[in-house]
Each structure stands twice: as C-alpha cells, then as structure tokens.
Amino acid sequence: MSDFKPRFLKPSETSSFLDRNDSSLADSTDFIFNRHLSQSIQTQRQRLPIFNNRNHILFLLEKHQTLVLVGETGCGKSTQVPQYMIEAGWPGQVGVCESRRVAAISLANRVADETGSLVQEDVVGYAVKFDACVKQPKIKYMTEGILLREMMSDPLLKSYSAIMLDEVHERTLYTDILMGLMKKILRKRPELRLIVASATMDAKELFEFFNNKDRNKDSAVIMTVKGRQFPVNIFYTKEPVPCYVQKSVDTVLKINASKESGDILVFLTGQEEVDRAVRLLKEHANNIEQAKKKELMFVLPMYGSLPYHEQLKVFKSAPDGYRKVVVATNVAETSVTIPGIVHVIDCGFVKMRWFNTETHTDSLITVPVSRASADQRAGRAGRVKPGHVYRLYTEEAASKLADNTPPEIIRTKLTYAVLQLKALGISNILKFKFPSPPPVQNLKSALEILYALGAIDINGELTKPLGFHMAEFALDPLYSKVLLSSGDFGCSEEVLTIISMLQVETVFTKPSSGNFSIKARIQKRLFEVEEGDLITYLNVYNAFVSSEMSREFCHKNFINYKSMKRVVEVRNRLEKMLVNYDVPIVSCQGVTEIICKCLITGLFPNAAYLHYSGVYKTVRGDIELFVHPDSVLYTIPQPQWVLFCEVMHTTKLFMRDLTVIKSDWLLELAPHFYYKTTFKEF
Structure with a gap:
C-alpha cells in the first residue's frame, strides 16, 4: 500500500x-x-x-x-x-x-x-x-x-x-x-x-x-x-486521484493481494458506479479463481434500489476461503453494520440533490463528503478487530472538507414535504418550526407547484379527494398526479409501468469492454422509440414480462435483472393503491400519444424547448439544458419540445428520462401554468 x-x-x-x-x-x-x-x-x-x-x-x-x-x-x-x-x-x-x-x-x-x-x-x-x-x-x-x-x-x-x-x-x-x-x-x-x-x-x-x-x-x-470497540487507522493518498472508481478497484486488489485479513467495504456515489466497480472486480475475481490462487474474492453490490433479498447477501459470511468485498453507496454509511468489515475504501464524494427555484427542478450533483460523513464511513471499520480506512484523497483536501452535510431541507425540492405537512394539518407552513428553516423561495415554489397540480386550493388547503390521495402516495407529487390521472386517459396500465421504472436508478447495464459495450448499444436499440426514454422503458418492461421475467433475457439484452425485479415489486404495490382509489386499471393498447398527454398532467413544470441556438431551454427560467448521453434522443435529430424527469449536473446540466411532446398539449392540459405569446427580438 x-x-x-x-x-x-x-x-x-x-x-x-x-x-x-x-x-x-x-x-x-x-x-x-x-x-x-x-x-x-x-x-x-x-x-x-x-x-x-x-x-x-x-x-x-x-x-x-x-x-x-x-x-x-x-x-x-x-x-x-x-x-x-x-x-x-x-x-x-x-x-x-x-x-x-x-x-x-x-x-x-x-x-x-x-x-x-x-x-x-x-x-x-x-x-x-x-x-x-x-x-x-x-x-x-x-x-x-x-x-x-x-x-x-x-x-x-x-x-x-x-x-x-x-x-x-x-x-x-x-x-x-x-x-x-x-x-x-x-x-x-x-x-x-x-x-x-x-x-x-x-x-x-x-x-x-x-x-x-x-x-x-x-x-x-x-x-x-465515548469509546469504540477497536482502533481505526486512516490512510490518505499522496496525490489527487484522477478516477476514484478505478482507484477503488486497484486498492481492493492491493489489499486482497496483501496478507491483511478481513472483508472490504468500498464507498462510491451511485448505482452506476457501484455496478461498474462490481463488474471490474468480478472479472478480476474470475481471473484469480482460474489461476487457482489463494486470494479469492466474493464481490457484492449494495445500494438503495437493490431488491431486499439481494441486499441481505452482504450481511452473510463469504464462502470458506473467500474474502467478502462490498461495493456500496452511502446507504452503508450509517446504521447498517456489515459483519466482518475491516477495510474501508472511501472515494470522498457523494451525490446530493440541489433545488433550482428558477426551473422548479432538482439537480443531482456529485460533491465532496463532509467530515461528519467521512467519519461515519470510517466507523464502518473497527467493529470486529482493528480497522483500516483508505481515503482516496489527500490529507490537505480532507482538511478543507465542510464540517457537516448541509441539511436536505435547505437544498431540495419541498413539494412532497409540504404536501405531507398539509395532510398532517399544518396550515401555516411559514410559521412551522424547523430545526433549520428552509429558504422562503423553496417553500413558495413548492406551494406554487402543488397549486398548479390541483393538490391545494387558493387558500392553501388540501383539495378533496385529489390532494388527500396524492398525500397517501410515497412518491413525488408530480408522479402521483400522473398516476391518479391515468384512469381518465385510459392508460393506467402503461403509466403504472413507467412510474415504477422511474423508481430504480438504472435499467440498462454498461459493459466496460469495447465489444460488449457495442453489443449493449445494439440491443438497446431494439427497444428504443422516437417518443423518448419513458416509452422505451415501457417496451423494456413489456418484453421482460413476455419473457416470463427471465434472467437470460436480461443477460442477452444487457438489462439489469435486479432492477427489473424491483420494478415488478413496486408496480404491484402501486397498482393496489390505484385500485383502492377506484382508478380503473386499463390499457390504451399502444397509443403512445395518450400516454404522452397523460404524462403532461403531472410533469408539465419540467418542459423544455429547443432554442434556435441549438440548446434546450426551460420554459420557466430560461436555463440551458442538454440531452443526457444515455437518452435515446441523444443520437437522433433533436425534437422541438420535451418533458424531462430530472436534471443531473456533471459537466453540464443534463436532462434525463425524456419524452417528446407537442407545445399545443401544454396549452391544452396545463393552461393554468402556460400561455402562448408572441414577442420580437430587436
């Protein structure tokens, strides 16, 4: 080391x-x-x-x-x-x-x-x-x-x-x-x-x-x-790391090749990075096993959207002769004690949501961890014996970290929170005593969106029955409005599938090797449609169900089998809730225009148009946005109008999970939020 x-x-x-x-x-x-x-x-x-x-x-x-x-x-x-x-x-x-x-x-x-x-x-x-x-x-x-x-x-x-x-x-x-x-x-x-x-x-x-x-x-x-069971040694890198995912893999291999005993826990920022690291480590583990070496590894992922029965595997002991390696998001940072962990690898970053009041959207941003979070990660070691923590950043960088993570309530969208408080009888949100009061602009934005969705009336009270029903769903109010409207449009079967697919982080796997990466792209095209990502997800789910939820189908088409099983579970639960609210479970028989119109009833705040400069801009706020490279719309002629589900901020502001729409549909289905005007630039 x-x-x-x-x-x-x-x-x-x-x-x-x-x-x-x-x-x-x-x-x-x-x-x-x-x-x-x-x-x-x-x-x-x-x-x-x-x-x-x-x-x-x-x-x-x-x-x-x-x-x-x-x-x-x-x-x-x-x-x-x-x-x-x-x-x-x-x-x-x-x-x-x-x-x-x-x-x-x-x-x-x-x-x-x-x-x-x-x-x-x-x-x-x-x-x-x-x-x-x-x-x-x-x-x-x-x-x-x-x-x-x-x-x-x-x-x-x-x-x-x-x-x-x-x-x-x-x-x-x-x-x-x-x-x-x-x-x-x-x-x-x-x-x-x-x-x-x-x-x-x-x-x-x-x-x-x-x-x-x-x-x-x-x-x-x-x-x-005070007091911990065993001491923990902390190590820092001498120089900044160019790619913490690859460095995490390299560090695991070095620990595994050493005489240091004990299982390994790796912290990364999201499901995509976890799956990538797990894939690389499994390739190395297979090579070690084929070479009949003694340093055998048993590699497991750990993230929030992983099915529960898959999450349970990390708590079990590795087979005899194997070292357990768990690659996790910050879901393993607190409360979860994985037995046998001695070595912790901390990438030093975490994904956080930050709310933009101008666009009414959350941006998913990768930021450095706080000292409090870094200490929590270090605390995962030292439970069974003296532990070791390998931080993939310099000691100088560690000294510049913020003391604590900013409270989520001051940096995220508050529509669901306000809806829940209204359901609990808190009529005056501004006078409610929070430990850290959120920005007034965020509260104002939340009330505005809820009013536009029809969840609250002009007096700020929950509407009956829509507002009360939306509060019962453990979903973003934009999604719950789409679900509750789907029966009126006659496409509740399709909308149930789409909303369920959005509850997992990723559906398609991304092979690291060149040949498999090309094959994965070719297989993905079998499901892609010009209407966008959400209808593509619908095709993927229908094909998965038609294959009798076959693992072989997922392997052949480079689809994440664990994510699809989770989608099925979520969909069944949401369907029961819709039945309880007397929403008819019907299908539109493949008429995608009906589905797209239904999506507008909830996602209308997330509309963007193609500006003559060649970039997309939000209708409200005039913020520049770009199509995410993973979107099916990335490689085809750009449509004039789109709906997006979330914004991810990396090098640019990227829109994810897009659907192609027409501007007239916005005026038809959200006239209270949009109006048409003509202006001239001089």
Whole structure:
C-alpha cells in the first residue's frame, strides 16, 4: 500500500454527560433480562461501549423528555437503547426511525437475534415502504416516511411511549420535518420520550431546539457515549486521484493481494458506479479463481434500489476461503453494520440533490463528503478487530472538507414535504418550526407547484379527494398526479409501468469492454422509440414480462435483472393503491400519444424547448439544458419540445428520462401554468 501515508484516528475526547456509577440506581431498577438468550450474545452485548451507560440512559429518560445521545459509530446505540427500555419495563411501544429501509430491516433482524425472537412478532418488527409488520411489536424499526404517514392517522402517536430518531447527522428532509413535528407532540404528551441519536451532530443546537424550560427545569439533556470497540487507522493518498472508481478497484486488489485479513467495504456515489466497480472486480475475481490462487474474492453490490433479498447477501459470511468485498453507496454509511468489515475504501464524494427555484427542478450533483460523513464511513471499520480506512484523497483536501452535510431541507425540492405537512394539518407552513428553516423561495415554489397540480386550493388547503390521495402516495407529487390521472386517459396500465421504472436508478447495464459495450448499444436499440426514454422503458418492461421475467433475457439484452425485479415489486404495490382509489386499471393498447398527454398532467413544470441556438431551454427560467448521453434522443435529430424527469449536473446540466411532446398539449392540459405569446427580438 505504498500510495498511502498513515494517520491514526484518535478516540473521541468528549466525556459522558453523567460520568458516574450509581449502584443505588441499579438496585432500584427492575431489569427484566431475557434468560433464553445464549451466553455468547449476552457477552457480545456487554462488550459494547454503551453497556456501561445503561443505567445512566434510563435515569436520564426518566427525568427528561428529550435525550440527545451522541455515541461513536459502533457503540451499540441503535440496537441497545430500545432493548434497555423494554427490559426496564417501559410501557407501550418503542419506535426507532432510520433514514433508509435497509438500515431499519437489518437492525430489526439484529435485535431479533439478540432477543431470541422472530422478526415481525411480538418483540421486534419493522415497517418500510411497501413492507410493514401486521402486529404491534414492542420495538418497531421503521423509515422516517413510515412514521410521518402514521402521524396522519394518529397525530399524537398515542401507541408509542418513546421515539428514537437515529442517525440525525444526515439531516434528511424527513428528519427535519419529524423533529419539528415531535417538538409539537412533546408539548401535548409530557409522558412521551424522544431520543435523538447520532455519532456526529451538533448536540448543542438540537438541545436548544427541543429544550422547553418548565419551572426552571430543562426538558432536554445531552449525553455522550465515548469509546469504540477497536482502533481505526486512516490512510490518505499522496496525490489527487484522477478516477476514484478505478482507484477503488486497484486498492481492493492491493489489499486482497496483501496478507491483511478481513472483508472490504468500498464507498462510491451511485448505482452506476457501484455496478461498474462490481463488474471490474468480478472479472478480476474470475481471473484469480482460474489461476487457482489463494486470494479469492466474493464481490457484492449494495445500494438503495437493490431488491431486499439481494441486499441481505452482504450481511452473510463469504464462502470458506473467500474474502467478502462490498461495493456500496452511502446507504452503508450509517446504521447498517456489515459483519466482518475491516477495510474501508472511501472515494470522498457523494451525490446530493440541489433545488433550482428558477426551473422548479432538482439537480443531482456529485460533491465532496463532509467530515461528519467521512467519519461515519470510517466507523464502518473497527467493529470486529482493528480497522483500516483508505481515503482516496489527500490529507490537505480532507482538511478543507465542510464540517457537516448541509441539511436536505435547505437544498431540495419541498413539494412532497409540504404536501405531507398539509395532510398532517399544518396550515401555516411559514410559521412551522424547523430545526433549520428552509429558504422562503423553496417553500413558495413548492406551494406554487402543488397549486398548479390541483393538490391545494387558493387558500392553501388540501383539495378533496385529489390532494388527500396524492398525500397517501410515497412518491413525488408530480408522479402521483400522473398516476391518479391515468384512469381518465385510459392508460393506467402503461403509466403504472413507467412510474415504477422511474423508481430504480438504472435499467440498462454498461459493459466496460469495447465489444460488449457495442453489443449493449445494439440491443438497446431494439427497444428504443422516437417518443423518448419513458416509452422505451415501457417496451423494456413489456418484453421482460413476455419473457416470463427471465434472467437470460436480461443477460442477452444487457438489462439489469435486479432492477427489473424491483420494478415488478413496486408496480404491484402501486397498482393496489390505484385500485383502492377506484382508478380503473386499463390499457390504451399502444397509443403512445395518450400516454404522452397523460404524462403532461403531472410533469408539465419540467418542459423544455429547443432554442434556435441549438440548446434546450426551460420554459420557466430560461436555463440551458442538454440531452443526457444515455437518452435515446441523444443520437437522433433533436425534437422541438420535451418533458424531462430530472436534471443531473456533471459537466453540464443534463436532462434525463425524456419524452417528446407537442407545445399545443401544454396549452391544452396545463393552461393554468402556460400561455402562448408572441414577442420580437430587436
């Protein structure tokens, strides 16, 4: 590993808020231990750094309504705190919120193992998008979106005695909304307890946000759990890296060829990069196996849109004689503990969405990680033995990183968030107390779009039934409007497929070798149509279903089989929701004009026209846009008018997932948003 120079990660210097051993507290608390647990699992739990703070945590939760818990990655806060509360006889249900579905599911499985129970039974369960437990377990792991939806039917969360917001440092859109809502709920329910937990966060800021002094007594308190199980060594590159994907692959091969034992976790920015790295590593793994060498590798991908049964593979041990290599997006950055990881490779970048109020669109931008995120990634190592972290950037570059990731609520589109808040009865969004208030322009833009979609009326109230139905969908309101309109156009079958295809990051695979790359392009042309990418996706799905969802079909046509299986799963769920809303499931029998018109009913804000200068421009904002090279429209004569689903910012602002439309359709289907005028340039 000569390309790296070492620096050692120092343990946290912060001390515990309550650094004492109160034996009287232990004597007075009736802990209910699970006697059926195996001795080995109990021993593992007792080795966790948080175990020594068990009584302190329970004491603070008894005395204060909100506990801001700062604990180093790997200390056990996500799995142990809910168990401590249940073992201490805490009444009611304990809900634990995670920002990602894979974190909620994996943590529920871990706690089930520790409690000697089955997942989705009486002790522990989970609820994620399109998959929820039927029973009411004592400990319920869920995504933030699930808790937000539960608030619609139970605004005061009366079925819960405690809520834990985990990994708050990520500051996702839902995290900030939930913190604002929990602040209101805590005032109405003094008996409810809130735990705000993370390894890296501004604890003082959150303490001040939740602290309501009553009779000169703080309602919130901060506690820090120090210590990690094993030390972690950090290495930086001597020089900047020209291609971090290739460098990640090279670093994996160097580690694998060395005598260093332990599995490897690689962080990249998106599914496309993950698939590319996995493909390259599998080629090397096959060559190693054919050469009958000892350094065998078992390579696995990990990203949010991967089907759950595929995600589960990363938590299993590699076959005997193999080293497990997991290539992941930042989905593996927090809460998810992959067993056996000793080496972590950090590319130093992450994909983030940034909202443009002029175009009313989100741009997907690749930016450097924050120090907080870099520390979280480093925390994935050092769980089972001393770990090693290889950062693919210089130490000088690391010193210039931002301290924390900007909260998502100040940099992203707020249409869905505002719709959810309206459904929860928050009438005046501007006066709602967010931990980090979003820009007024973003809120104004969200209200404008929702009004144009017909989700809210002129007074800002949800419309019936459209607005309430749109709030029920866990989708961008633009997509939910298209789905709910599809029955009127007689193309709900096709629109269901298209919207489901948009829920995965990529459908087509991209071989790295020249010959296969050409073959992949030729096979893709079999599905391409001049109407654009969305109708092409429809052709791909129909062909996949016609092949009886064959893996061979996907392999032959260079289509991502895992993504297609996920599409089928999502489509089935969305179809059930449409049936519940009495939307007829009918087909337009291949009349693409009907489908394109239906898409306009929701995607009309994302219209662009071909300017005489040769570039596309948004109708609103006059922003220059370009067709993405992956689009089917990239190599054909450019159409005059298009709809796009998202904008990606790399070297330019690229439009992705395009559909060809006519300008007259905009005037016909969105007259409240567009009007025709004539002007002359002098």
